[in-house]
Amino acid sequence: MADFDLGLVWFRRDLRVADHAALYHALTRCRRVLCAFVFDREILAPLPKTDRRVPFIHASAVELDHALRDAGGALIVRHGAPLHEIASLARECGVQAVFANRDYEPSAKARDAAVAEKLAGAGVAFFTFKDQTIFDHDDVLTGAGKPYTVFTPYKRNWLATLTPDALKPYASEDAFSALAKPPSSVKHAIPLLDALGFSATHALALPAGTSGALSLFDDFHDRMPDYHRTRDFPAVKGPSYLGVHLRHGTISIRALARSAHDAQRHGDRGAETWLSELIWRDFYFSVLHHFPQVGVPGDHRAFKPEYDRIRWETGDAADADFVAWCEGRTGYPLVDAAMRQINQSGYMHNRLRMVVASFLTKDLGIDWRRGEAYFEALLNDFELSSNNGGWQWAASSGCDAQPYFRIFNPVTQSEKFDPQGKFIRHYVPEVAALSDKDIHAPWRAKPDALKAATIALGADYPLPIVDHDTARKTTLARYDVVKSARNGPSV
Ligand SMILES: Cc1cc2nc3c(=O)[nH]c(=O)nc-3n(C[C@H](O)[C@H](O)[C@H](O)COP(=O)(O)OP(=O)(O)OC[C@H]3O[C@@H](n4cnc5c(N)ncnc54)[C@H](O)[C@@H]3O)c2cc1C
Structure with missing residues (x-):
């Protein structure tokens, strides 16, 4: 006997039918289930028409609609304010309960609280489920019942807490018979991308939807055993490139973690390292949940408050440096190649994210929040928790961040991780003719080498906008304020 006659699954960043917590719970608790997705007008409105993520989401929603139709349902798609759209859909259709997967971003939590309240006022229940992460909230805490602030013990406990149940897929497909078509009075067609204000010509080269995610995962699966050896070299096809799919939930995190966990149990070191990265993802979600001050919209705070005392460079010179960094014109080829990669594709290799973040904060002395916002605007896989975690790691202000006196040398990083300059040559053709x-x-x-490569530095390619050794000293002095702050780390 079902708990509800009619339920509604509200899809958000979980655009798939397979192994989907909210869909499974709705299908098993309701006699009939409708499905909906809202293009949030407030989120979309400020984005440029060329944003690469909206076509990805749009294509994924179209694929989701096809999958739901094949299973007997359909996706009702709206463009508006979720608070209004979900409440009015529930009213129009006579829904008794709305089911959704949990979101951890402060603004999403506020949205969900408002939706829950509005629905409750209309007598409609609102249920949320863990789906984006393997563990959330208080699943993995210290012995004292506190959230972890250091990754290694978090990971140890994460692995100790892992039972086969945590990775078990939700068998949504077994209950598809409860999927229902929307009533004919309910407008449900997917708006065209143009109608949403975006251009299809800027669609990602990456395949969207679950089919895209599965093809990337198939491709990565055979490379997974080498991941620990290849992952740091941007010219090598080492990582999975699944970030954008994890961001929009076109593939289940449980399926990925299960595959890595099974392989690592059979001694696969690449799988062990990859699983560790998936655990970092859970860790940063946990940090954002327990310490939401790091991601308050418009006011991101340092995880370690004393780091908010740092005086970053401001003014015209800093602005010019920031623009040079954004445009890949710093005179440091690896930094420039990385910035051109994100500008051209919306992706940046993890090693390079660390290199350019260190360069912005510790070579140019620019506030990490400016870099964080730039990544937010461009990354296809932008995830508030991991982006904030990554930036604060590089700036040393974060949870389990690198110590502030650890400053990447952009030349040494380049020699180590792009030894033949293959990646640089691809994105910075101006210097391609130089030797390895x-x-x-x-x-x-040497002047002869520059001449032979027909490069006039300062004309064809910039001279370095900063001297690394000088910047290093300035940065150590800048971060001195942290040492003297109350409760600051002693170094
Ligand atoms: C400054 C900075 C900003 C970052 N911003 C983001 C972001 O906005 N979104 C994002 O998903 N990751 C971010 N990362 C982490 C990491 O760079 C990306 O997850 C990874 O490069 C995505 O590529 P991939 O899918 O091929 O990763 P793979 O190497 O194949 O890893 C698989 C998945 O594990 C997770 N993962 C891997 N590394 C990390 C990590 N260090 N922290 C948290 N999760 C990780 C991601 O979900 C990733 O898709 C950032 C790192 C730094 C240093």
Whole structure:
């Protein structure tokens, strides 16, 4: 006997039918189930027409609609304010309960609280489920019942807490018979991308939807055993490139973690390292949940409050440096190649995210929040928790961040992780003719070498906008304020 006659699954960042917690719970608790997705007008309105993520979401919603139709349902798609759209859909259709997967971002939590309240006022129940993460809220806490602030013990406990049940897929497909078509009076067609204000010509080269995620995962699966050896080299096809799919839930995190966990139990070191990255993802979600001050809209705070005392560079010179960094014109080829990669594709390799974040904060002395916002605007896989965690890791202000006196040398990083300059040559053709040795620091090349490569530094390619050794000293002095702050780390 079902708990409800009619339920509604509200899809958000979980655009798939397979192994979907909210869908499964709705199908097993309701006699009939409708499905809906809302393009949030407030989120979309400020985005440029060329934003690459909206076509990805749109294509994924179209694929989801097809999957639901094949199973006997359909996706009702609206463009508006979720608070209004979900409440009015519930009213129009006579829904008794709304089911959704949990979101951890402060603004999403506020939205969900408002929706729950409005629905409750109309006598409609609102249920949320863990789906984006393997563990959430208080699943993995210290012995004292506190959230972890260091990754390694978190990971140890995460692995100890892992039972086969935590990775078990939700068998939504067994209950598809409860899927219902929307009443004919309910407008439900998917708006065209143009009608949403976006251009299809800027669609991602990446395949969208569950089919796209599965093809990437198939491709990665055979490379997973080498992940620990290949993951740091941007010119090598090492990582999975699944970030955008995890962001929009076109593939289940349980399926990915299950695959990595099974392989690591059979001694696969690549799988073990990859699983560790998935655990970092859970860790940063946990940090955002327990310490929401790091991600308050418009006012992101340092995880370690004393780091908010740092005086970052401001003014015209800093603004010019910031623009040079954004445009890939710093004179450091690896940094420039990385910034051109994100500008051209919306993706940046993890090693390079660390390199450019360190360069912005510790070579240019620019507030990490400016870099964080730039990534937010461009990354296809933008995830508030991981982006904030990554930036605060690089700036040393974060939860389990690198110590502030650890400053990446952009030339050494380049020599180590792009030894033949293959990645640099792809994105910075101006320096492509330099030797494998000179390409990492063109300003150190002999005049003859520059001449042979037909490069006039300062004309064809910029001279470095900052001297790393000088910047290092300035940064150590800048971060001195942290040492003297109350409760600051002693170094
Ligand atoms: C400054 C900075 C900003 C970042 N911003 C984001 C972001 O907005 N969104 C995002 O998903 N990741 C972010 N990361 C983490 C990491 O760079 C990306 O997850 C990874 O590069 C995505 O590529 P992939 O899917 O091929 O990853 P893979 O190497 O194949 O890893 C698989 C998945 O594990 C997770 N993962 C991997 N590394 C990390 C990590 N260090 N922290 C948290 N999760 C991780 C991601 O979900 C990733 O898709 C950031 C890192 C830094 C240093």
